[in-house]
Amino acid sequence: MRVLFLGVITAALSCAACSTVNEPEPAARTGFMASLPAMPSLPTIHMPNVNLADLHLPGTNRQAPQVDPDLEAVVYWRVIDDDILVVHADTHGCTVRSDFTVDVEQYDGDIYTVRLTRNEPDRCSQNLPWGVQLGFGFEELGVPNGGSIIVLNPIDQRAWDWNEPGRTAQTQR
Template sequence: MRALPRIRFSDMRVPGFGRAPAVDPSLEPVMHWRVIDNEILVVHAGSHGCTARSDFTVDVGSYEGDVYAVSLSRDTPDGCSREMPWGVQLAFALDELGVPAQGEVVVLNPLESAPPAPGRRVVAAR
């Protein structure tokens, strides 16, 4: 298995000229989020087996310049009981979210702070 790259906080660039919009603690925490090829926002959300993209309302607002703040609100609870320690990946095209070609996004949902479920390791990717 290939070794995963290590990431340092000093390597991370936060959009918004050194300032990021405030995380909204009232939103459901997500495990992780990232942007792939400057085209697709992928959010890892917790799930018990019945979470779909359609279960969320996605709000996008302009934050500063070409930076767009994204928040996900769960409309439909996940009523299943299957063990899914990695959750599910929800993908959103930046075009469908209204983010222009040179735009950047930041997700306002807090990151999950609970310890990982048994059998799940926390992996950071960039």
């Protein structure tokens, strides 16, 4: 009997709480929310600005390798077939591989950094805007198969105009 009485009371209260009889539609939707006390205002929190470069990954104390502005700029560099580093060095016609000292350091795991330092200045006078390609095998650099290389020499900032006459050649049949 007691359970039945509680069930009837619960059903009556539920119907009364949800009933919209004799109430305008907007009041029925906001009546319950209007009866709640106002929420306290939150204190103003001034969060510091955080740069992504300031963040560290858990378990590491390293930041990304930085370009060394004291080194000679290279025109371009790339890796071919995952085992040959090709550097386009600025030249006036007399630059060869032996003109550079190559320093390789293991950065992290299979990532290595490379610094190219010119031993002697190029004293020739030819106009070679694309520089000269210098190839270095990973094996001679001490980089294992599957390793990655990051050249720390800055990239030359000269403006290349790809549409300049003489810069590109079209072939005809």
